[in-house]
Amino acid sequence: MSFDFDLSTVLDESRVLILKSSKKRVALKALIDCLARAPQVKEPLELAEGIFHREQLMSTGIGMGIGVPHVRLDSVESPVMCVGICRNPITDYESLDQGPVRLIFMIAAGKDQHTEYLRLLAYVSSKLKDERLRNALIDAPDTKTAYRIIAQKDK
Amino acid sequence: MDNINFSILFILGVSIFGGLIGASFFQRLRIPQVVGYIAIGLIVGESGLKLVNHSAVTTLRPFTLFALGIIGFLVGGELKAESFRKYAKQFFAILLGEGLGAFLLVGIFTALFIYHIFHNGPAALAAGIVFGAIASATDPASTIDVLWEYRALGVLTTSLTAIVALDDALAMTLYGLGTGAAEILTGGSGSIIAEVGKVALSLFGAVLLGLICALILRLLLQRVHQPERELAFAVGLILLLISVVVYLNIDVILSSMTLGCVLVNMLPRRSKDFFKLIRSFSVPIYVLFFVLAGARLSISQMPGWLWGIVIIYVVGRSAGKMLGAYIGARCTHSPPVVRRYLGLGLFAQGGVAIGLSIMASQHLAQIMLSEDLALGDVIIFAVAATTFIVQLAGPPMVKVAIKLSGEAGRNITREDVIDSWTVADVMETGVVLIQENEPLIKAAQTFMERDYLVYPVVDRHDSIIGVISLESLKDVLVNQDSWTWLVASDIMSPVKDRALATMPLKDVIDQMSELNIDQMPVVKNDNSNTPIGILDRARIQKLIDKEVVRRQRPAKKETE
Numbered sequence: 001m002s003f004d005f006d007l008s009t010v011l012d013e014s015r016v017l018i019l020k021s022s023k024k025r026v027a028l029k030a031l032i033d034c035l036a037r038a039p040q041v042k043e044p045l046e047l048a049e050g051i052f053h054r055e056q057l058m059s060t061g062i063g064m065g066i067g068v069p070h071v072r073l074d075s076v077e078s079p080v081m082c083v084g085i086c087r088n089p090i091t092d093y094e095s096l097d098q099g100p101v102r103l104i105f106m107i108a109a110g111k112d113q114h115t116e117y118l119r120l121l122a123y124v125s126s127k128l129k130d131e132r133l134r135n136a137l138i139d140a141p142d143t144k145t146a147y148r149i150i151a152q153k154d155k
Numbered sequence: 156m157d158n159i160n161f162s163i164l165f166i167l168g169v170s171i172f173g174g175l176i177g178a179s180f181f182q183r184l185r186i187p188q189v190v191g192y193i194a195i196g197l198i199v200g201e202s203g204l205k206l207v208n209h210s211a212v213t214t215l216r217p218f219t220l221f222a223l224g225i226i227g228f229l230v231g232g233e234l235k236a237e238s239f240r241k242y243a244k245q246f247f248a249i250l251l252g253e254g255l256g257a258f259l260l261v262g263i264f265t266a267l268f269i270y271h272i273f274h275n276g277p278a279a280l281a282a283g284i285v286f287g288a289i290a291s292a293t294d295p296a297s298t299i300d301v302l303w304e305y306r307a308l309g310v311l312t313t314s315l316t317a318i319v320a321l322d323d324a325l326a327m328t329l330y331g332l333g334t335g336a337a338e339i340l341t342g343g344s345g346s347i348i349a350e351v352g353k354v355a356l357s358l359f360g361a362v363l364l365g366l367i368c369a370l371i372l373r374l375l376l377q378r379v380h381q382p383e384r385e386l387a388f389a390v391g392l393i394l395l396l397i398s399v400v401v402y403l404n405i406d407v408i409l410s411s412m413t414l415g416c417v418l419v420n421m422l423p424r425r426s427k428d429f430f431k432l433i434r435s436f437s438v439p440i441y442v443l444f445f446v447l448a449g450a451r452l453s454i455s456q457m458p459g460w461l462w463g464i465v466i467i468y469v470v471g472r473s474a475g476k477m478l479g480a481y482i483g484a485r486c487t488h489s490p491p492v493v494r495r496y497l498g499l500g501l502f503a504q505g506g507v508a509i510g511l512s513i514m515a516s517q518h519l520a521q522i523m524l525s526e527d528l529a530l531g532d533v534i535i536f537a538v539a540a541t542t543f544i545v546q547l548a549g550p551p552m553v554k555v556a557i558k559l560s561g562e563a564g565r566n567i568t569r570e571d572v573i574d575s576w577t578v579a580d581v582m583e584t585g586v587v588l589i590q591e592n593e594p595l596i597k598a599a600q601t602f603m604e605r606d607y608l609v610y611p612v613v614d615r616h617d618s619i620i621g622v623i624s625l626e627s628l629k630d631v632l633v634n635q636d637s638w639t640w641l642v643a644s645d646i647m648s649p650v651k652d653r654a655l656a657t658m659p660l661k662d663v664i665d666q667m668s669e670l671n672i673d674q675m676p677v678v679k680n681d682n683s684n685t686p687i688g689i690l691d692r693a694r695i696q697k698l699i700d701k702e703v704v705r706r707q708r709p710a711k712k713e714t715e
Contacts, residue, residue, distance in 0.1 A: 054644070057592035062640040070645065096640055111649050115630055118646065122634040 007151055010107075010120060015082035016143040016150070019104070022088040028055070028069060031106040035082045040108070043075035047108060061095025065102040065138075066128050070121060072111050079109040079116050081124075085137060085146055102138050103128065166211050167218075167443065169199055170450075174442035188304055190550050192442050196449020197543070207450040215447055220407055222444030224397040225437050226296040227408035228389075231365075231415025232430040233299065233316045235423070242310075245493070246317045249483035253318065253501055254291040254325040256479020260471035262287025268467050272460060273524045281522055282530050284333035285515050286464075289538055290472040292326030294505025295319040295408070297546065300441065301553040303434075308566035308707060311492045312557065315500045318480075320412055323507045327354055327406065330511050357405040364405075365413025368396045372414065373421050376429065386432050408507065448505065448546070451539075461533065465540045472545070476501040492560040499556035503549030504542050512538035565707050572702045578663055579656040581695045582677045582688035588613045589623060591644040595631065598623060598643045608694065609674045611686040612647040618684035621647030622674040624691070653678045654690060667692060 015034055019027050032051055036044035050071035054060065060069045067090070082105075089100030105124045109117035128134055133149065140146035174192040181191035199206040212219075266283025270276060298319045302312055331354030375388045393411060400410045419426050477498030484494040515534045522530040557563040589598050589610045601610060602625065609624040627646045631637055651670045654663045654677045667675055667690070677688040 054642075057644060058594065058640070058642050060640065062637075068640070072645075072649075114627065114646070114648065118630045118634075121641070121645075122631070122637060125637055126634065 010079050010081045011083065011147075011150070013144060013147040015080075016147045017082065017084045018143060018146075019084045019086045020088060022086070022090055024055075024067075024090050024093045024101075027084055027086060027090055027104060028052070028106070031069070031082050031084045031104060035080065035106055035108060038080045038082070040077045040080040041075070042077065043073070046073055046075050047071065050108075051106070059094040059096070061093040061097075061101050062125060063095055063097035063099065064128065064131075065089070065095075065099060065134065066125075067093055067095070067101040067104040068107065068121065068124055069104065070107040070109075070117070072109050072113070072117055074111045076108045076110045079107065079113060079120050081105060081107050081120065083146065083150065085140060085143075103134060162211065163214060166207050166215065169206060170196070170446040171439045171442050173199060174446040178442070188300070190547055192445035193449035193546050196446040196451075199446070200450025207447070209451070212447055212451045215443075218440075218443055219447055220397050220401060221394065222440045223296075223407045224393045224411040225433065225440050226299070226444070227411030228393055228415040229430065229434055229437060230295045230299050230316070230320050230408075231412035231417075232419045232426070232433075234320055234412075234416040234419070236420045242314065242317070242489075245484065245487040245489045246314065246321070248487040249314065249480050249489070249493070249497060250318050250321055250325060252479035252481070252483025252486075253293075253476045253498065254322050254329065254479065256475035256477075256482070257290040257472045258287035258329055258475070260287075260475035260478075261290035261468055264467045264471050265464055268463055269524065272463075275524060278522050278524055278530055281336075281519065282524075282533065284336055285330070285519065285530075285534060286468060286537070288326060288329035288333040289508045289511045289515070289534070290468060290475070291322060291329055292504065292507040292511065293319045293322050293476075293501045294503040294507070294546070294549070295323070295412075296441075296444065296505055297503045297550050298500060298553050301550045302557065305554060305557055305563040306566040306571070307557040307562045307564075309492070309560065309562035310490050311496055311500075311560045312562050312566075314489070314493050314497055315553070315556070318497070318501065319503075322501075323406070323409060324358055326507055326511065327358065330354070330515075358409065360403060360405045361400060361410035362413045364396060364400060365410040366417055368392055368410075368414045369417035369421065372418055376418075376422060376425060382428070382432055385429055386436060389429070389433060390436075406507075448509075448542075451509075458536075461536055461540065464533070464537045465544065468537060468541045469544050472504075472541070473502055492562070496556040496560045499559075500553045502545050502552045504538075504545045508538055509542060567703060567706050569699050569703055572699050572706070573661050573664065574659075576660040577656065578654045578658045578660055578677055578688075578690065581660060581698050582654075582656065582690050583607055583609070583694065584688045586610055586686070586689050588617065588686065589643045590615070591620060591642065591647075593643045594639060595641040595643065595646060596638040599628060599638060602628060607689075609689055609691045611676050611689050612643045613686065616684075619650055619653065619676045619678065619686045620644065621649045622676060622689060623647045624674055626673070648672065648674065650676060653684075655680065656687065660695075663690065664692075664695065 015038060017030060017034055019030055021027050028051060032048045035041060036047055041047055050073050051069050054071050055069060061067045084104035086102050086104065089102055091100045093101040095101055107120055136149050137146055140149060173195045177195035178188035178191035182188050197203055201209060262283040265286040266279045269282045270279035298315060302315065372389060372392055376385060379385055379388060396410055396414060397407055400407050419430065480498035480501060481494055484497060512534045515531060519531045524530055524533060586607055587601055587605060587610060589601060589612050591612055591614050609622055611619050612621040612623055614620050621644065623643060623646060627648060631641065631646055651672055652666060652675060654675050656677055663675065673692040675690045676686045677690060678684055679687050
């Protein structure tokens with residue numbers, strides 16, 4: 001199985017944010033607000049509930065400074081993503097490796113889009129294994145550059 | 156004109172509607188439905204209310220012929236070459252045994268009885284021969300109806316089908332020989348050779364016409380692929396065949412049987428659904444046929460001593476068929492179930508016997524037993540009365556035979572199994588619950604350690620929220636790094652509906668198809684969300700297949 005993914009269908013530049021807060025809740029809230037504006041998301045409140053419920057079950061900090069909060073909801077039409085670059089490391093994320101989180105990829109998909117959803121999760125986690133890419137993203141001066149880095153690598 | 160139309164339509168309605176009501180009443184008493192049809196016929200016919208009188212039965216004769224044609228066609232469809240090849244020797248021996256057994260016992264004792272009453276040697280001998288020949292016939296229609304009703308399958312069922320289908324030809328041959336001999340014995344102008352020639356020509360003609368129609372129908376079936384048109388073509392062709400054989404005065408049932416038999420053997424796969432289609436269309440025709448058969452019988456007009464012949468005929472015929480079938484089966488080393496029970500299934504008597512008795516009454520009209528009683532009339536009365544008795548006793552005996560042999564209820568399909576099951580019969584019970592926050596690596600461990608293919612996912616209140624199957628694990632198989640940070644709820648399929656253990660399986664399978672899901676949890680009751688089991692489509696299919704094989708497996712008695 002290849003993790004190749006047409007990123008343009010799930011992410012655009014407007015959904016790449018530079019985050020200043022070092023608090024998980026604040027950062028997630030900002031990303032939820034951003035993702036809720038995507039046309040694929042029909043119920044912002046449900047999105048917020050779903051994301052926080054999933055975090056309650058188990059933290060989505062997967063290590064290497066990455067957080068992948070994700071949720072499947074009836075009110076999402078197709079897979080969609082937004083990216084947060086944390087200028088200040090988030091220390092209360094409770095990651096698997098206990099380290100701070102610097103990059104957050106928030107993903108939402110429809111309840112029936114099981115395969116696409118898992119493929120997007122796999123794509124993100126495998127792509128971010130590249131340390132140079134992670135560092136380039138963390139150091140990106142603005143969202144435009146960050147988006148280009150994500151998109152470029154994708155080609 | 157309107158009155159005639161009204162009365163015919165009324166009779167058709169009363170016969171079919173009443174027949175079905177009668178059948179359901181008798182079915183409740185565990186008596187084959189065909190007895191119910193005939194009983195209703197007796198009530199509404201000559202012996203009872205006379206709503207359907209003799210002239211109505213005569214008016215409806217074309218319907219009876221059409222029914223015989225459809226019945227013959229369906230019986231022919233049961234005669235597959237493979238079973239013939241396998242059991243040809245046995246069938247032939249049993250056929251000769253039961254046919255000649257009934258012929259000899261009925262013939263000898265009827266002749267002695269008539270001689271005892273009238274002291275007329277040649278007439279007694281002639282009567283014996285004709286009664287014997289008529290006694291050798293078995294009614295395929297009611298016998299096969301019972302076999303279908305009780306979904307019989309096995310070597311006894313195959314043998315019964317073949318023998319009841321073939322012994323009409325034997326009866327007609329014996330009849331041809333018998334009436335020829337009888338006419339000579341009584342000083343008539345007949346000759347055995349001429350009679351045998353006539354019968355041979357009639358049998359050959361029936362087979363030839365059936366064969367020609369089968370070839371035409373095959374051609375049509377290969378070109379037409381719409382069930383409705385196939386049905387219409389077949390019905391049209393059967394009607395044409397019947398009209399020709401009636402015009403040529405040859406046997407309807409034998410010709411339509413040839414049509415069915417040749418077709419099923421030329422297009423074994425293609426014709427499977429086709430015969431199913433014809434069978435589904437045949438129910439009202441069947442009902443009408445048997446109701447009219449019952450209505451035709453007039454038991455009140457019989458002279459007292461005739462009951463002596465009736466008793467001798469019924470007892471002799473039953474004993475002859477049982478003994479002859481046993482000897483035939485024994486000589487050819489047939490399976491024990493055939494030896495023991497086949498004779499029991501051969502009592503029914505129908506159209507062919509009545510037809511032969513009518514022919515005999517014409518052939519032997521000049522033979523007088525006494526001054527005012529012709530042998531022909533005695534034969535008509537006696538055969539009508541015996542038909543009444545054996546037609547009521549015969550089908551239940553077929554049922555007894557297939558029940559004793561263990562072949563009843565074995566001709567089952569997947570649909571039958573599904574209809575007989577509830578959710579409780581196929582659900583996985585004792586399934587381990589997976590919590591929604593359980594890391595995937597732990598959930599995968601559950602799959603490895605246990606045999607189930609699917610597990611319910613529950614929230615912290617143990618309420619079901621989804622299911623995880625092997626299929627859902629497959630999606631994350633290549634990305635095993637994610638197993639540490641994904642949880643059960645990330646990969647589960649959300650619950651779209653739930654089933655109760657008491658629900659009919661068919662409804663739930665339909666529901667799963669409609670929702671396009673492979674698994675469905677089972678909960679205790681409408682108010683509970685706690686799973687007590689889970690349904691998995693693949694497992695359900697496997698269990699159904701297994702059950703079909705189990706129910707079709709030969710009963711112990713067959714292989715003893």
